[in-house]
Amino acid sequence: MIVTYGLANFLQAIAAHKVSEHKSFHPRLLLELAVHRVYLAGIGCQILGFVLAFMARRDLPLFLVQASVAAGIGITAVLGVVFLKWRLPKSEISLLVLLSFGIVALVISAEPSPSDQLTPAAVIALVVILVGLAVAGVFTARLKGVTGSVALGGLAGLAFGAAAVASRPLSNILDVQAFVTDPLLYLMIIYSLTGQLLLALAMQRGSTTAAVASMDAAFAAPAAAVGLLLLGDQIAAGREWLAGVGFLVTLGSVLALTRYAEPQEQQPRETSPRALEPAGTAAPGRVGPPARDSV
Template sequence: MCFGVASVLQARGARAAEPGSGSGVDTRLLARALAQREYLAGLGLDGIGFGLELVALLTLPIYAVGAALAASLAVTAVAATRLLGATLQRVEWAAVGAVCGGLALLGLAAGGEGGGHGSSALQWGTLAAAGAVLLVGAAGGRLPGRARAAVLGLGAGLGFGVVEVAVRLIDGVTGPALYALLLGGGAAFLLLTSALSQGSVTTATAGMVIGETVGPALVGVLALGDGTRAGWAPAAVAGFALAVVGALVLARFGEGGATTASPATSGR
């Protein structure tokens, strides 16, 4: 819920800021966005949401948390009908229902947090993935139009995915997993701010949903021991698919739910 409401506020702040260099890794654009009250309010909600996300990651499988994060788009869509005068079509109400139904299935099927703590190689690999997010941003920022938004959105999603995995790997006050969390989260915000300021936010949001759900879910299942209740694996797969597909259908509400010629807005 926090991320869903924050998305609209962050995009408004990012677009109200003076345009930056156009690079996907544009720290000056982020600094100008931080001068906008709406962007700061969105960050405040993101901070609360992140705290709740940490608690969830310490008690639930990564795939369940990732699907719930993707479901923030359903919150954005419904809130947009009240706050922005948007109108949901039947297919979008169906998508909201799919997201809710998918999360309900996941809630019933999900087991506890996996018992695996990850190898040293996985920790260093997570840090390398965080560094790669910056490279994706540097390359994506040079692309035109929708390709730029898609690559930056996917890169932001990968950065947020790194955070999800790194939380499970941290075993002290220092180490590669902690550095991966900080670098991945910071890089993701840079890329997302740049994606929201220019280009198709719908495309960026869809890329972000894919990046922050699929990869981390696979790492959790294959490397960290995440599982389901006995006999509930098919329900978990169906729930994950429903939630993510529903979120992708609602990706246009990364644009603040605009259904007419109203300005597009969005965010994490």
């Protein structure tokens, strides 16, 4: 899951900077990106990562799965170094090592268990939050520059986190009919698409770094808290401190690494579909960002 999300981040960051900038909260941006091979390849990797994350949430707590999804930035960094000759100083190599230790600590501290089901009130709350995100997206899409990247990235993180919350109890439903009729399935899909649109808008505002950092901050912590409070997520007895340290180290390393999410030599935006070529033809740059979780 970590590897596939890292590859998805890498490809989608390249694609988001190759189309004309959109200044409104409109799905037309996703349709425009959908004609580009690099973006479609990134979406394919993201869908695979989503399936793997969905399977992981059947038994694993959200604080582990969400942090692991965010850790895909480490894979993105390695891909940038290998394929686009991005520069990764020793301090960032140290961050990759810390990121690995953080994930290991979370794995050791997590206690596998099935999820509790959300109450009807919690499901209604997810619907209300979705409406609130859509309204906020309409107004936030008007912001420009780093401010727009941070605001839209934060909204994208909340959307992806809500999709993760919906998917945790959904992944424990084994009956096909019950699965396809459960409202959580459709909330998960809508939240994922909303997050994808918000992330694409955030990356277009000129700072992939700011977009991914704010998304990761809003993506992992709230969902992890909901998992512990409402979904019955468990921490192994006596390892609560290890879970806390692992989560903070992982998220801190991710946020620090996002400064390398922005290409070093940004190319002008293009409006022609031909402008986007396979990743191997892109100009050298610096480590790139996520999408995130969700689909």
